[in-house]
Amino acid sequence: MAMNNKQRLLGSVVLLGGGVLLAAILLKGQNTTHQSAEPVTTQTTKQQNVAPQPSETQTEFDLQPLAVDVETEKRLLEEQRKAREKAVAEQEQRTAEYLAMQQQAEAAAARKAAEENAAIQARRQGQMQSSDNIPPELIQDEKAKQAAQANKDTEAKRKAEADAKAKEAEAKRKAEVDAKAKEAEAKRKADAEAKAKKEAEAKQKAEAEAKAKKEADAKRKAEAEAKAKKEAEAKRKADEDKKKQEAEKARDLLETGDKKWMVQVALAANQSNADALTAKLQAKGYKVTQSKTSKGVRIMVGPSKDREAADAMRKKITTDTSLNMKSAWVIDWVPLDQR
Incomplete structure (x- = not known):
């Protein structure tokens, strides 16, 4: 009876030791998992915090940082x-090793209990065979106890x-x-990686389209500006040619004919004022000639056939209140190259 108690105690100790060993292995596995996962998370955070910033020489459509982040x-x-x-x-391997160790311990305990x-x-x-004075009922009772113990041991083995x-x-x-x-x-x-890749491709495509549109708009704007500049230059040149032709025509009339009497109506301080007065007189139908001097641009109307005709024109100009030119006078104008 004492031996049976000893066997039960030994089995309990084996089971308790196995449970403690399993708990220690599982706890160590969890710590190992946390320790192995923590640096990766920290590294990921660091990688995200120190993501490369685009330099000043990079364009706003440079997609290299995005590709680096995804990779x-x-x-x-x-x-x-x-x-x-x-x-x-590793955890599954340790669990399997523990189960094998526990099964071996249980098998060893059962084998030892069976041997004992x-x-x-x-x-x-042996004692029963050597004792002739033991009553038969005690022998039968002992056999029953042995059978019960054997059944109990069998049941314990089956349960194990x-x-x-x-x-x-x-x-x-x-x-x-x-x-x-x-x-x-x-x-x-x-799925998450595929989604991230798809979003990155969509973003890259949108940025490329925006960049292409911006470049097309810039090119179109540059072409429009170049065209406008070319047209303005052509118009300026045409105006200069027209003024030159008119000046040459007036000079030809003065140099080749006798009509050199002019009516000087103003002396403009600069070319812009001279052009404004010229346009004002031409709107009234007068023929205007400009002559640059050291004091400004001389504005003259004519030429006329004689002094009387020039004086009549002067009176007409000075009496025209819309022109507001009261200081006109008649001159005998000769081109500079003929003086």
Whole structure:
């Protein structure tokens, strides 16, 4: 009876030690997982915080930083996945080793208990055979006790085997659950990476289209400005040619004919004022000639056939209130190259 209690105590100690060992292994596995995952997270945060900033020489449509961020994120995600898979594999390996150790311990304990029980029964049978004064009812009672003990030992062995099978099934179920969880996590990561890649491609495409549109607008604007500048230059040149022709025509009349009497109506301080007065007189139908001097631009109307005709024109100009030119006078004008 004392030996049976000793066997039960030994089995309890083995089970308790196995439970403590399993808890220590699981706790160590969790710490290892956290330690392996923490640097990756820190590294990811650092990588995100120190993302390269575009330099001053880069254009606003430079897509190189975006490509670097996507590749870095992919690499970090792959490192995290490998670290988690490694930690899970190590934990599963430690769990399998523990189960094997526990099964070996239970088998050894059962084997030892069976051997001790067989030795006890052998000693009892030897004692019963050597004792002639033991009553038959005691022998029968001892046999019944031995049979009950044998049944109890068999039941304990069956229960231990059932427990081992249940633990093995639980470990298998847990491994399947972990495998499914890893598969789901891998699928989620793949979907996230595909989504990120699609968004990055869409962003890159939008930026490229915006850049192309901006370049097209700039090119169109430059062409319009060049065209306007060319037209303005052509118009300016045409105006200069027209003024030159008119001046040459007036000079020809003065140089080749006798009509040199002119009516000087003003002396403009600059060319812009001279052009304004010229346009004002030409609107009234007068023929105007400009002559540059050291004091400004001389504005003259004519030429006339004689002094009387020039004086009549002077009176007409000075009496025209819309012109407001009261200081006109008649001159005998000769071109500078003929003086």
